[in-house]
Structure formats: structure tokens, C-alpha cells
Amino acid sequence: MIKLNVLLSAFMFASSILTLFLALISLRWKTSYTKTLAFICFAVSLYSFGYGMELFNTDLKAMIFWNMVQHLGALFIPTLWLILALQYTAQTTLLKSLAFRLGIFIIPALTLIICFTNSFHQLYYTDQTYLYNSFFPVLHLEKGPWYIVQFIFLSICVMSASILYLAQYKKTAGPVRHVCLVMFFASFLPWLTAIMNLLNVSPYYFNWVPFAATISSILFLLALFQWHLLELKPLAKEKVFECTSDAIIILNNAFKIIDFNPSASKVLPSLTSDSLGKHIEKIFKEKTSITRSIFNGKKIVFNTVLDNCRCFFSISTSSIQTDKHKVIGWIITITDITRYVEMMSKLNRLATKDDLTGINNRRYFIERSTTELERLNRSKGSLSLIMLDLDFFKEINDRYGHQAGDVVLQAVA
Structure with missing residues (x-):
């Protein structure tokens, strides 16, 4: 009869192969965070393989050795996870700072050194012994003071990444929203099992973190194939929509407002969150020529007073169509052409x-x-x-x- 520790080891080896496969798959996409995701998967793969070898062995020295091998991958996962969150949510300002990039790797690097020299100071583990559960012997680790430091660092990274994903979830829609939700839950699973390890309340005294990391890897795969996790286009489109200087208003096929960007609110102060669901005529109710141009799809120039200055805008309408050329909505683009009008007026004045x-x-x-x-x-x-x-x-x-x-x-x- 196959022993339970052998079955669990086989599961860990399968998890290692799965995450290694995911790492290789992710490298096929060319996005800003592909390499980070690949490094995370490589780290999880090494972590799972090391824990599988720890479960497979019954010799204490061999178990301690493979426990140290696990740390080569496990210690850097929180840092890489935070970097992935910053890159995926396009909050890359911090990553441009060399001090920040070096700073978030200091704790994992120090922990790795302390872990491999633990026999001299017992800062990471105060004791490493056998502990028999109901099935087979497992490695029992008494946590030292530096283990607490590493856990606090892990918690900061996980919580920061979760906040980033949650904020992005609230701002976006469609596939990007689903991916952010998956990433949010994927952040918490390994963290919760790490808390169980810290408090010594893990069932059967197992280290459940590698198992949770495997589940997170499956969530990765789900997001990868179901919602195109590694595609940059959805988030890039969202970023362009939010940051472009052109005012953009999106209408459904009944010409009712379903979304608009911050620039649209600046050009049209009457455009607020209460405008969602209202007909576009209510925004341009005093300018019927503009609404006629929107309905007819024609380009028109209008002027208005903003901040006590006369400003000129070009407004155009384009349709949103399905693959079968069915119109399902409209995009109104309002471009500030004040400088162009002033320049043309000046040139005309100079010429005449x-x-x-x-x-x-x-x-x-x-x-x-x-x-x-x-x-x-x-x-x-x-x-x-x-x-x-x-x-x-x-x-x-x-x-x-x-x-x-x-x-x-x-x-x-």
C-alpha cells in the first residue's frame, strides 16, 4: 500500500511541474509583467518541489536540507507578488526608484542568509525536530524572532497587493475586473495558511502554504485562459480612456450615457455621475446643433466658456460595432482645438x-x-x-x- 507521505509528495511534484509549465507559458506573452509572473511561478515550483522532497524523506537531516531548499523560492514570492500587483495595475512609479527595488529585496535576502546559517544563531528556527502525526513523521519547526520579521514583511506585501487589486477592481469593468478579483483571492490563500503555520494550528502539522500556492497557480491558469490574464490591451485601453486629454463619452444604441472619462467632466461640468443612464440631449439641451451632429455622425465645432476663457472644441461621433457590423453603441470624442483656432486666427490676421x-x-x-x-x-x-x-x-x-x-x-x- 502506498504511504500517505508518498502520495502527498507526488502531489507536490505535480504542483511543481504545473507551476513550471505556467512559467514557461507566461513567457510567450510580451507584457510589462510577464517576467515577474514567470519568476513567481519558478519560485512556487521550487517551493513545491522542496516540500515534496521534505515529505518524501524520513531522515531528519534530509528533511532540514530540503526545508532550506524551499526557502530559495518561498522567501521571494511576497516581493515578486507585490511587484506583479504594481505592474498589473499600472502603478509603476515606485518601481522606477532604485531604492525601492533594492529595499523590497533586502528582507528576503537577509532571511535567506539567516536561514542557511541558522545552526549558528537560531534566529529563524529555535528548534528543528521530528513530530509524529497520525500518519507519518513531519518536520516540526519552532519559530525564532527573525521568522516573525519575515512574516510581517510577507503580510505587508500581501496586503499591499490586495489593496491594489481591490482598487483596480472597483475602477474597471469586464475581463480586467474578473482578473483583479481572482488575483485578490489568490493573494489571501497562501497568506492564511502562513498564519496557520505561525500559530502552529495547521491540521496534521503539515505546511499547507505550498498546497495553497498550488491552488493559486490553478487560479492563475483559470485567469490566463478564461480572461486573458497576460493581455495588456484591456488595462492599456482603460488607462488611455482615463488619462487622455480628449473628452470621451460612451453611449448605448439608445444614445444614453453609460460611461465617460475625467476629461469629459472638465469640458462639460454638467456631466456627473448622475448623468449615467440619461439621454445625451439632456447634456446638450441648449445646443441642438450639437445633438443633431451626434445623431447624424457629423463633425462639428462649438465654443464655450471655461474658467473665464473662450474655448473651442471639435466634436465627432463614431459607432461601436460587433463583428457582424451591428451597432451597439456610440463614442463621442471632444477635442480641444482652442490653440489651433487661435493660431489660425493669428495667421489669418498676419496674412491680411x-x-x-x-x-x-x-x-x-x-x-x-x-x-x-x-x-x-x-x-x-x-x-x-x-x-x-x-x-x-x-x-x-x-x-x-x-x-x-x-x-x-x-x-x-
Whole structure:
């Protein structure tokens, strides 16, 4: 009859192979957090393999050796898990700091050194002995003071990652929302079993953390194939939607508002959370030309006063279609073109105005006279032209200089 410890060892070896396979699979995707996820899976694989060997052996020295091997992977999982959470939720500001990156690896690195030198100081384990449960002997570990330090560090990493996933869950929708929920629960399973280990209340005195890590790995696989965990597109789209300077309003096929980004609230102060579910006409109720352009899918320019300044915006509408070209909604994009309008106005002014006098120049005269002559030909009417000349202007330039002549021209203009 196969012993229970052999069966559990086989389960741990299978878990090790599973997480190793997941690590190799994750490397096929090219996202910002692929390598981090792969390192987590490699660490869990090593942890599971080490614990499987610990269960398989009955010699105390061999069990202690494989327990130390487990720490090569287990100690770095919390740090990598926090990094993965920061990368997946696009909160990467901290990761740009070299001090932060080095800081979060100091505790695991020190713990690894303390663990491998434990026989000299007993800071991590004060005692390592046999303990017989109802089935087979297991390694009993009395925790030392540094074990508590490592557990506190683990808890900080897990709680921080969980908060990040929960915050992202509240902000997003669709597949990204499901993935954040999976990651949130995957954070807590190993942590809860680590608490059981710390309090020495684990059933049958087993170390259940590797088993919980295996369940988390299965959750990884579920998210990977069901909701495309490793695809960057959903989160990238969400980030672009939130951060773009263009105002974006999403409507359903009945032209009712279902979502909008922060920029839309700035352009249209009347657009609030209470606007969700309302018809777009209620937002532009005083500007029927805009609502007509939205319904007709035509581009239009409008202006409004924001912060005591006249601003110009271009508004366009595009349809949201399924693969079968069925329209299921609309996207309204409002772009600030104030600078463009001001620049074009300035260019037009420079092209048609005289720099010195500020009155219309020769180019404007030719364009306007051409237009008037064409109108005259159509209407068969009459046209009057007045010409002005300054007497003795040359004498002013000769006697007082061209600067004085310029002043005279400006005064006459």
C-alpha cells in the first residue's frame, strides 16, 4: 500500500511541474509583467518541489536540507507578488526608484542568509525536530524572532497587493475586473495558511502554504485562459480612456450615457455621475446643433466658456460595432482645438493685416475686391471705390525721418 507521505509528495511534484509549465507559458506573452509572473511561478515550483522532497524523506537531516531548499523560492514570492500587483495595475512609479527595488529585496535576502546559517544563531528556527502525526513523521519547526520579521514583511506585501487589486477592481469593468478579483483571492490563500503555520494550528502539522500556492497557480491558469490574464490591451485601453486629454463619452444604441472619462467632466461640468443612464440631449439641451451632429455622425465645432476663457472644441461621433457590423453603441470624442483656432486666427490676421497700421493690406484688398466684383456681376448693381492720398507725406519723411512718417501713417489709419 502506498504511504500517505508518498502520495502527498507526488502531489507536490505535480504542483511543481504545473507551476513550471505556467512559467514557461507566461513567457510567450510580451507584457510589462510577464517576467515577474514567470519568476513567481519558478519560485512556487521550487517551493513545491522542496516540500515534496521534505515529505518524501524520513531522515531528519534530509528533511532540514530540503526545508532550506524551499526557502530559495518561498522567501521571494511576497516581493515578486507585490511587484506583479504594481505592474498589473499600472502603478509603476515606485518601481522606477532604485531604492525601492533594492529595499523590497533586502528582507528576503537577509532571511535567506539567516536561514542557511541558522545552526549558528537560531534566529529563524529555535528548534528543528521530528513530530509524529497520525500518519507519518513531519518536520516540526519552532519559530525564532527573525521568522516573525519575515512574516510581517510577507503580510505587508500581501496586503499591499490586495489593496491594489481591490482598487483596480472597483475602477474597471469586464475581463480586467474578473482578473483583479481572482488575483485578490489568490493573494489571501497562501497568506492564511502562513498564519496557520505561525500559530502552529495547521491540521496534521503539515505546511499547507505550498498546497495553497498550488491552488493559486490553478487560479492563475483559470485567469490566463478564461480572461486573458497576460493581455495588456484591456488595462492599456482603460488607462488611455482615463488619462487622455480628449473628452470621451460612451453611449448605448439608445444614445444614453453609460460611461465617460475625467476629461469629459472638465469640458462639460454638467456631466456627473448622475448623468449615467440619461439621454445625451439632456447634456446638450441648449445646443441642438450639437445633438443633431451626434445623431447624424457629423463633425462639428462649438465654443464655450471655461474658467473665464473662450474655448473651442471639435466634436465627432463614431459607432461601436460587433463583428457582424451591428451597432451597439456610440463614442463621442471632444477635442480641444482652442490653440489651433487661435493660431489660425493669428495667421489669418498676419496674412491680411498691415504690421505697421493694423489695417487691411494689399492681399486683403485683392481678395475682397475679387469677391465684390463677382457679386456685382451676379447682381448687376453698382460699385463705389474711395481712394485716399496723403499730401506732402514725402516731405515729412525727408524732414523728420521715416519713424515720424510711420507715426503719421498710424495716426491716419
